[in-house]
Amino acid sequence: MFRVKRNDQVMVISGKDRGKKGKVLTLFPENSRATVEGLNIVKRHLKKSQANPQGAILSKEAPLPLDRILPVCPRCNRGVRVGFKLLPDGAKTRICRRCQETF
Ligand SMILES: [Zn+2]
Known part of the structure; x- marks a missing residue:
């Protein structure tokens, strides 16, 4: 799973x-x-x-290149490092490593 999705703010x-x-x-996941x-x-x-x-x-x-962009956390309003969190229904969501917001 990629950190960035289509229509994301990055x-x-x-x-x-910069x-x-x-x-x-x-x-373009292939590259x-x-x-x-x-x-x-x-x-x-x-x-x-x-x-x-x-x-x-x-x-x-x-x-x-994806390593030059970061997803923008809606709460921090800036590009952040994200982790992934498993939801109770099994879906994955991203979690902001800065404020712990999921988005
Ligand atoms: Zn955040």
């Missing part, structure tokens, strides 16, 4: 977007990466085509 802990928060758009809305934007230059006679620049979120 915080970037290193790199040029300290910024965003929402997880897509998870432990995720795209986060508005973060790690890369610009791609598109070749001139009939649709874009001048060419175009496309801004797109590039996947970030």
Whole structure:
């Protein structure tokens, strides 16, 4: 089980977007990466085509390694280390290592 899920609020802990928060758009479990809305934007230059006679620049979120993002605890309102806790019904939930909030 991954610490981060789709639609999670996460915080970037290193790199040029360090300290910024965003929402997880897509998870790529096979290479432990995720795209986060508005973060790690890369610009791609598109070749001139009939649709874009001048060419175009496309801004797109590039996947970030999961070890560079942390889930944001709703109570701490910051990226936190999480553990996992087993609920009575057998489901797993995350627990904030800072304030013990489950989320
Ligand atoms: Zn917390």
